[in-house]
Amino acid sequence: MSAIPAERARAGQGATLSVRDLTTSFDTSGSPVTAVDRVSFDVEPGQVLGLVGESGSGKSVTLRSLLRLARAPAETTGSVLWDGRDILALPEAKLRAIRGNEIAMIFQEPMTALNPVLTVQRQIDESLRAHTRLSARDRRVRAIELLDLVGIPAAAGRLDDYPHQFSGGMRQRVMIAIALAGEPRLLLADEPTTALDVTIQDQILKLILDLRERLGMSVILVTHDLGVVAQTCDRVAVMYAGRIVETGEVGEIFREPHHPYTRGLLGSVPRGGTERRPLLSIEGTPPSLAAMPSGCAFHPRCSFRTDICFAVSPPLEPFAPGRQVACHHHQRVAEAGLP
Known part of the structure; x- marks a missing residue:
């Protein structure tokens, strides 16, 4: 070279x-x-x-x-x-x-x-x-x-x-x-x-x-x-149905996810230092790009959804230095912790 x-x-x-x-x-x-x-x-x-x-x-x-x-x-x-x-x-x-x-x-x-x-x-x-x-x-x-x-x-x-x-x-x-x-x-x-x-x-x-x-x-x-x-x-951008739904430093995302999709992905990964238990999965399947649901694309699979999720697609917005999320209830998701 x-x-x-x-x-x-x-x-x-x-x-x-x-x-x-x-x-x-x-x-x-x-x-x-x-x-x-x-x-x-x-x-x-x-x-x-x-x-x-x-x-x-x-x-x-x-x-x-x-x-x-x-x-x-x-x-x-x-x-x-x-x-x-x-x-x-x-x-x-x-x-x-x-x-x-x-x-x-x-x-x-x-x-x-x-x-x-x-x-x-x-x-x-x-x-x-x-x-x-x-x-x-x-x-x-x-x-x-x-x-x-x-x-x-x-x-x-x-x-x-x-x-x-x-x-x-x-x-x-x-x-x-x-x-x-x-x-x-x-x-x-x-x-x-x-x-x-x-x-x-x-x-x-x-x-x-x-x-x-x-x-x-x-x-x-x-x-x-x-x-x-x-x-x-160093950094990670989580994508769902064609959109970025969460971004941040890798360590921060893994410690405290703010989007329910990110939380679900992390729940499906084996983690050291925990008792043996079945891996979790995200219910349902990703939506067809030809028939996207109204509002938030993830709401059919989300346990945190409320009425606003059916009607309004959340924008990707900053909530902390170097962190962005597209979720109406991202604080509730963070407070729920890892599954």
């Missing part, structure tokens, strides 16, 4: 991502379906932000929308300010200079995200050709460096292998190597440990954190696993 990331890490430099009212809707045969609804958050240099929630809550669409990867029939509005530039308003040519270079993404399911008929070297080389001026020989040397950086043994001998010749964990490492080719300042990681056994999950998460420290990157980590959030993230 070049000296640029190391210098950036030592200087603590980077760019802030500021997302405001990000909304992504899909034009279906009926009425438009909103998958991401007025999402706002910030990511500071070197920070790891976790986006957490059940499947279908809008986490992956949010990541794709940040880089305008949600294609037609999707429509994305709002603002995504990166280093003073609004990504959603940039012409395609300038967007290409950011996508994969300054901001890179690790996609879910590396077996399908990687091209099965191209060698690993060819797929890394595509990114290097797009974002560097290296010669073919130097690109091959850099590809070996990248594979070595992400912990693939005998990297030089694996360059000409195909994705099916790697294990699941090694394929995920290849995906990370491709993402790092442009030396990004922000890494978008879409459930990077999905379908991996717990030992490999731990290795991948430690690798991402180590690279964050070594390269001075910020990270947005999408997951449905609160254990992963506790292990890796």
Whole structure:
């Protein structure tokens, strides 16, 4: 790797991502379906932000929308300010200079995200050709460096292998190597440990954190696993039905959740130091995006609901320094404590 990331890490430099009212809707045969609804958050240099929630809550669409990867029939509005530039308003040519270079993404399911008929070297080389001026020989040397950086043994001998010749964990490492080719300042990681056994999950998460420290990157980590959030993230944003319903420092959220959905998620996670008891679950299922309930989207599953919850959708508002919640009764939820 070049000296640029190391210098950036030592200087603590980077760019802030500021997302405001990000909304992504899909034009279906009926009425438009909103998958991401007025999402706002910030990511500071070197920070790891976790986006957490059940499947279908809008986490992956949010990541794709940040880089305008949600294609037609999707429509994305709002603002995504990166280093003073609004990504959603940039012409395609300038967007290409950011996508994969300054901001890179690790996609879910590396077996399908990687091209099965191209060698690993060819797929890394595509990114290097797009974002560097290296010669073919130097690109091959850099590809070996990248594979070595992400912990693939005998990297030089694996360059000409195909994705099916790697294990699941090694394929995920290849995906990370491709993402790092442009030396990004922000890494978008879409459930990077999905379908991996717990030992490999731990290795991948430690690798991402180590690279964050070594390269001075910020990270947005999408997951449905609160254990992963506790292990890796500085801040967390909880998503439900396309909206962020609670944000805060990880330790504060885990100690005192203020949204009943967050409280339910934490109640489903085993905790040390407590007597053995069945894990709790949140009753019901997430709502269909095509038929959202009136008022608060969570009220059909909420034990704290009152009449106002059926009629008025609560805005995401600050209630303490660094904390936001979208709940009419968040103080009652906090007073109830963890289930």
